[in-house]
Amino acid sequence: MTFTTYEIDPVLDLELVRDIPVTPEAAFAAWTDPESVKQWFAPRPYSTSLCEIDLRPGGGFRTVMNDPDGEPMGDSTGCYLEIVPNERLVWTSALTSGFRPVEGFMPFTGIIEFQPNGEGGCTYRAIAVHLDRAGRDQHEEMGFLEGWGTVVDQLVEHLQAA
Secondary structure, X not given: OOOOOOOOOOOOEEEEEEEEOOOXXXXXXXXXXXXXHHHHOOOOOOEEEEEEEOOOOOOEEEXXXXXXXXXXXXXXXXXXXXXXXXXXEEEEOOEEHHHEEOOOOOOEEEEEEEEEOOOOOEEEEEEEEEOOHHHHHHXXXXXXXXXXXXXXXXXXXXXXXX
């Protein structure tokens, strides 16, 4: 398997690439099992109190994140566009289940890829594709690299503890 041929547009997209010591199968499972997602998806001290997944193209997902005091602060929905088991997940926050358009905060398309790295782990690639520069800049200012990097570390920690 190789990564998609998607070329990053530095004006519109954000990318995180990291080698992690877990298999593509384990990383994919961590992204697609609701109980697992709740364990690692929000950067601590934030938490994910709810995760619903309908894992199929056109299927929806929903997560609710809580602040450090346990108060809900974000209810996010989206729609899966492409699912290649153990290799790639593609979704968008611009649609909800059944490909229904949704109004929302900072719509983007997410691409997560898992590629065996020959060392028993995988290369993990996360891409956030934005509609415009303002959305990209807003996501970057919110801490895309730090936040998404932290949750990758938490994903690894969660899987290694299991």
